[in-house]
Amino acid sequence: MMTIKYFSRWCATVVALIGWHGFYDASVFAEDVVIKSPGIVAVDTVNSIQATNSVAMTNNPEADKGWKEVMKASQSPMIPVEWQQKQPTLEEQQAFFVPLLTQGADKARDFYTKYPNHPKADEAKKKEVMLLSIAAKRFGDTNQVARLDKLDKTILAVESPATQKELSPEDQEVRKQLPEIQKLVNGLPGTLNQLEAKAHELLKEYPKHQIGFELLMIASQMEQGEKAKAVLQEIAANEAAPEQFRNEAMDKLKQLDRLGKPVEIKFTAIDGRKVDLSQMQGKVVLVDFWATWCGPCVAEIPHVKEVYEKFHPKGFEVVGISLDQEQESLEKFVKEKELPWPQYFDGKGWENKFAQQYGIRGIPAMWLVDKRGNLQSVNARGDLEGTVEKLLAE
Numbered sequence: 497m498m499t500i501k502y503f504s505r506w507c508a509t510v511v512a513l514i515g516w517h518g519f520y521d522a523s524v525f526a527e528d529v530v531i532k533s534p535g536i537v538a539v540d541t542v543n544s545i546q547a548t549n550s551v552a553m554t555n556n557p558e559a560d561k562g563w564k565e566v567m568k569a570s571q572s573p574m575i576p577v578e579w580q581q582k583q584p585t586l587e588e589q590q591a592f593f594v595p596l597l598t599q600g601a602d603k604a605r606d607f608y609t610k611y612p613n614h615p616k617a618d619e620a621k622k623k624e625v626m627l628l629s630i631a632a633k634r635f636g637d638t639n640q641v642a643r644l645d646k647l648d649k650t651i652l653a654v655e656s657p658a659t660q661k662e663l664s665p666e667d668q669e670v671r672k673q674l675p676e677i678q679k680l681v682n683g684l685p686g687t688l689n690q691l692e693a694k695a696h697e698l699l700k701e702y703p704k705h706q707i708g709f710e711l712l713m714i715a716s717q718m719e720q721g722e723k724a725k726a727v728l729q730e731i732a733a734n735e736a737a738p739e740q741f742r743n744e745a746m747d748k749l750k751q752l753d754r755l756g757k758p759v760e761i762k763f764t765a766i767d768g769r770k771v772d773l774s775q776m777q778g779k780v781v782l783v784d785f786w787a788t789w790c791g792p793c794v795a796e797i798p799h800v801k802e803v804y805e806k807f808h809p810k811g812f813e814v815v816g817i818s819l820d821q822e823q824e825s826l827e828k829f830v831k832e833k834e835l836p837w838p839q840y841f842d843g844k845g846w847e848n849k850f851a852q853q854y855g856i857r858g859i860p861a862m863w864l865v866d867k868r869g870n871l872q873s874v875n876a877r878g879d880l881e882g883t884v885e886k887l888l889a890e
Contacts (some may be wrong), residue, residue: 749854765838
């Protein structure tokens with residue numbers, strides 16, 4: 497059965513090979529993590545980076561603010577928490593996605609109508625078409641068909657397959673194998689051995705193509721201990737692997753090498769609290785690398801709060817490391833969601849001090865530190881409650 501966990505890399509591969517429309521047609525609706533790696537990123541990553549870094553600044557602050565709102569409205573949404581346990585029906589997907597897609601399209605239309613000369617006006621028109629096309633063609637919203645038909649044909653052409661990224665011969669061959677690979681991904685963890693075998697088969701046939709490395713990275717997330725290390729070492733040592741894969745594998749190996757060693761984190765939180773992990777021995781601490789713009793991060797919050805409320809009286813603490821760039825947004829979010837634990841913020845995004853120090857290339861990243869102050873897990877999301885309970889009992 498397909499669950500949300502472990503599938504961000506698969507989503508990224510689908511997007512790279514068949515584009516936005518193919519992404520939705522492939523029935524992949526959400527990402528498990530937002531990845532920093534350039535060029536091979538999940539949809540949430542693309543939107544989040546664009547939302548923060550691609551704002552066309554003009555002499556019209558109101559228009560620029562409007563464009564930010566368009567970008568925010570067209571981001572991949574945070575999916576319902578219950579979908580992590582149960583694959584949603586088409587009706588549930590329609591009820592969830594169609595209103596959001598329509599709202600995003602409305603924002604885009606309002607923007608280019610009000611600011612026709614803005615540098616991002618044409619892009620807003622394309623966003624309107626893209627969002628309406630997904631609502632109409634993927635989710636069967638007939639209400640949007642007439643609206644699409646009324647759009648200028650030169651704008652409508654943006655959603656034509658002919659205008660999408662042209663695929664290389666290798667991409668075309670790999671694309672034919674996506675259904676088979678999809679079945680293997682859906683079948684995890686039971687199909688892990690077959691997935692690894694398929695990855696090696698693809699690497700033998702297409703040694704420089706990203707698909708084999710993507711599947712090995714998925715396998716490394718599923719494997720534990722020495723097996724995970726072996727997969728990552730294979731990627732890191734492969735000179736044919738794209739640089740971003742080798743770098744990510746080496747970063748993950750460094751994280752695994754930190755297991756059993758102290759985590760040095762010391763800062764003053766946004767609310768003035770002093771935090772020093774070296775002074776928190778005797779407690780179990782979750783170090784949560786996250787951001788308010790990261791849908792998967794936000795989706796984890798209700799569960800983290802449940803675990804915190806259950807085990808905080810017994811010595812469980814949470815420390816947030818925010819990769820946000822706007823402190824006001826972070827403070828507002830923390831207040832609205834009533835997050836009781838301290839938050840580190842330096843406004844540097846992916847260049848966050850501790851994210852850089854510990855090689856964080858994807859969020860959420862949840863680390864667990866034991867009572868002795870040593871790192872015990874760099875992937876605590878799988879069974880946070882059970883792992884915390886076990887560490888508290890030691």
